[in-house]
């Protein structure tokens with residue numbers, strides 16, 4: 001981790017900027033590893049062509065990046081992330097997949113180490129939602145995009161999730177999660193703002209869409225349940241929720257129990273809403 005980059009953008013209200021979930025939670029790692037360009041960048045792939053130079057901004061462990069590299073080959077892909085541990089994982093993943101046209105570097109989206117007009121395409125997935133200053137990052141991303149280049153961003157929107165059954169304890173998890181995240185300086189409802197943010201940052205031909213991440217079959221339901229229970233039991237999360245008076249220990253235990261039992265219910269269903277946007281640098 002590049003500490004100076006990670007702490008440079010401290011916000012007195014929410015503390016140092018950092019990735020909310022950390023880099024070693026078993027279920028977060030599994031969630032990120034399961035992502036692919038075919039699924040999470042489906043809406044962006046039609047804009048990519050062989051030979052393009054592409055930057056994946058906040059590439060994490062590179063599970064989407066390797067698919068983007070295949071889409072633009074023989075063009076070169078760079079994945080940038082603030083966390084060295086993720087960059088190491090991404091390098092291993094690309095080597096393991098035999099993807100030779102992707103390289104990975106540590107850095108912050110607030111100060112990208114590339115000249116102006118370097119890339120034909122920029123991509124970012126589930127990253128701006130974690131930043132204290134998403135607009136500032138977008139302006140920096142715009143700087144390194146070539147005129148005529150294309151940008152694609154996808155972020156969650158906690159105001160649009162679908163959850164069944166209508167059990168208040170299940171819904172409480174989503175509410176607490178969003179409140180804690182916002183308290184850390186994140187933006188749980190960024191998905192709906194992407195169109196406006198891109199226009200404000202000076203991009204043109206902006207096209208916004210939306211989609212869901214589905215947890216609707218046996219394996220998906222079990223995974224979402226484990227993810228929810230593990231997060232609600234995370235020591236740092238529990239401490240923050242208690243300190244802010246968002247819930248007490250008994251309520252957290254009841255939320256965890258409801259999510260544990262949820263996958264066995266015949267009416268269990270979860271779809272997490274995401275906003276997506278594509279634009280051009282004029």
Ligand SMILES: C[S@@+](CC[C@H](N)C(=O)[O-])C[C@H]1O[C@@H](n2cnc3c(N)ncnc32)[C@H](O)[C@@H]1O
Nearest residue numbers: 019032058059060081082083108109125126127
């Ligand atoms: C939810 S993960 C998404 C990773 C990947 N894009 C994916 O969808 O699997 C968010 C990533 O953003 C990175 N990140 C957070 N703040 C950053 C910053 N200022 N500059 C670059 N990367 C950052 C984190 O280290 C983390 O890997």
